[in-house]
Amino acid sequence: MNKKPKTWSSVSLNMNQKRKSSSLRRLFNFVFLLAVVFLIGNAFITVDYKQGSIPGWSSIIRLNLGKLKMCKTQLRPLGSETLPRGIVASTSDLEMRPLWGAQRNKNPKQNLLAMAIGIKQKESVNKIIKKFSSSEFAVMLFHYDGTVDEWKEYEWSETAIHVSVVNQTKWWFAKRFLHPDIVSAYSYIFLWDEDLGVDHFDAKRYVSIIREEGLEISQPALDPNLSEVHHQLTSRDSKSRVHRRTYKVIGKARCNENSTGPPCTGFVEMMAPVFSRAAWRCAWHMIQNDLNHGWGIDFQLGYCAQGDRTKNIGIVDSEYILHLGLPTLGGSDANKMDSEQIDKTKTEDSSDKSKPSSTSQMSSARSEVRKQTYAELETFKHRWRNAVKNDECWIDRFQQ
């Protein structure tokens, strides 16, 4: 058989020879194609001089072709593709709104303080929240002991957002209630423990310092005289305003000006981190839904620093805090304490000394929690290694 390309003449030739239905179909297809080409071509011509008239088929086709081209590149929030863009509200905030009448507060709050708290730490929690002026900070409280009403004596309690779920950690709450789209209105997010001393801390000054220094992730320095300091990097240097690295020898690491990562530079501890909006959006994704204690995240936070972690992560020395290191759910470092310190705090804490059995139950719960944190740390490290191995497109920007 002659395998010529199927031109018009070959088609008609075939028709003359054998009146097969397949040839007829081919002809029909061809005619249809011609019609479409004519229509579209017509559209390009007619619209040019029929401006203002009611759009016909041709111009509709042309319009949609144009739209298709233009909209291909537009990203829409997942799930909102069938809605017109202008109606899509993909972010929220924690502002209270009146049931009727005009908006009372015309100045939305700039930043957010979020804490996991229990009524046993009433005094220190009150002191902390009072340091965050109500006009600039939204306050969100996670009650891990189910106690909400007992906080009503404080004026700030009225305007705070209260979330109460028993026996959950700060990270559990943060993963569920601080979704980046919900808190995107806030420039900085303070995700703090409750066992912090804030006599030498001013939130407003702190924010102006980190803004000036361009710190995407930060924490106030820890007073080394009165705090539990687990990492040299976060210890206060009384001679500086902000520091970003330590020059000490830490275990095997000899920290110096050339160090590029933890434990020498580029991380903060988890008791009082402060995130920029962008850094939080990243960090939220790193928090594992099922790992409640957040261990291991601190050393990987550099990946959320929006650039160079040795520059964008820092410790503020001029506004510093005390870390009391109480073994509470709102105090994530409780588990790092040695048993002697736990015993000491236990006797200080237990108001009811006639019930030694409940105290020993508490300390056994604590040792279980401690075990859990180490197990979770290993799980997190394992997941990170796997994720790196399995993601061919990921580039390690901090590769040594």
Ligand SMILES: *[C@@H]1O[C@H](CO)[C@@H](O)[C@H](O)[C@H]1NC(C)=O
């Ligand atoms: C919360 O934890 C405490 C102490 O570990 C325990 O006694 C209590 O039963 C727990 N409550 C819930 C609802 O799990």
Ligand SMILES: *[C@@H]1O[C@H](CO)[C@@H](O)[C@H](O)[C@H]1NC(C)=O
């Ligand atoms: C710790 O105590 C020493 C000696 O009293 C003092 O010089 C230093 O400033 C204190 N450090 C801080 C961070 O307050």
Ligand SMILES: *[C@@H]1O[C@H](CO)[C@@H](O)[C@H](O)[C@H]1NC(C)=O
């Ligand atoms: C840091 O790096 C520079 C340049 O490579 C080098 O000259 C210097 O000795 C290094 N410093 C330390 C403490 O290793």
